[in-house]
């Protein structure tokens with residue numbers, strides 16, 4: 001069984017594949033928590049491992065050590081590439097494009113083989129444009145929902161609320177009548193506005209002839225703004241399989 005990990009700035013997403021079948025998975029804060037989750041699932045027998053990380057080299061190395069020593073497996077790590085699986089990296093310095101963005105757009109192009117717009121909503125929100133011939137045109141980065149709300153909380157005196165009321169506030173999108181509603185709904189509208197701007201730009205490039213992919217922990221929150229979008233939570237893992245075949 002293959003253990004796959006996507007180490008973002010906030011969370012580690014993981015899953016276990018038995019052949020093509022997903023037999024386990026979850027979202028954890030740390031390598032220790034991942035090891036604990038795996039040990040608590042005796043039916044999962046890890047024989048190899050691959051990962052992508054946007055964390056520092058030190059953090060990534062220590063995660064690799066934790067996993068490889070606990071399960072005695074070699075860990076393959078995705079690395080930057082100029083060209084992969086028919087996609088050409090569009091950054092001036094290809095190695096500086098976030099690896100999660102790179103793998104998500106490689107995964108999207110593999111699924112569609114058409115022009116695509118890839119939106120990844122996590123700690124940061126990213127948009128990437130890939131033309132029909134596989135040329136990556138570049139993209140955009142802005143703060144994601146957790147960063148937006150934390151900036152308001154830490155740089156104002158009177159915006160304070162708890163996580164539970166934040167979740168409840170997002171159940172409707174009428175103008176907020178409490179601070180938590182006003183902030184949560186306001187930040188969500190910023191995200192949806194960002195998404196709509198990306199759709200407009202994609203339309204300018206490609207008319208209707210493109211596909212939109214949504215991924216990342218907060219993708220569900222903007223899915224209603226993209227009726228024809230494909231919500232593919234494991235997009236990075238699809239690219240990871242191309243980057244690190246076993």
Ligand SMILES: Nc1ncnc2c1ncn2[C@@H]1O[C@H](COP(=O)(O)OP(=O)(O)O)[C@@H](O)[C@H]1O
Nearest residue numbers: 008009010011027121122123124146216217218
């Ligand atoms: N099961 C979950 N655990 C943690 N966060 C989640 C979960 N489901 C959705 N989220 C949302 O996902 C966001 C983080 O997205 P993610 O793509 O994991 O970020 P990153 O890749 O930057 O670590 C959080 O803001 C949170 O709102």
Ligand SMILES: CC(C)(COP(=O)(O)O)[C@@H](O)C(=O)NCCC(=O)O
Nearest residue numbers: 008009054096097098100122123124
């Ligand atoms: C843009 C990101 C911070 C997104 O990270 P995430 O929200 O997935 O944790 C990450 O892809 C990154 O560090 N990129 C390097 C800078 C760049 O892509 O230009």
Ligand SMILES: [K+]
Nearest residue numbers: 120121122124
């Ligand atoms: K992201």
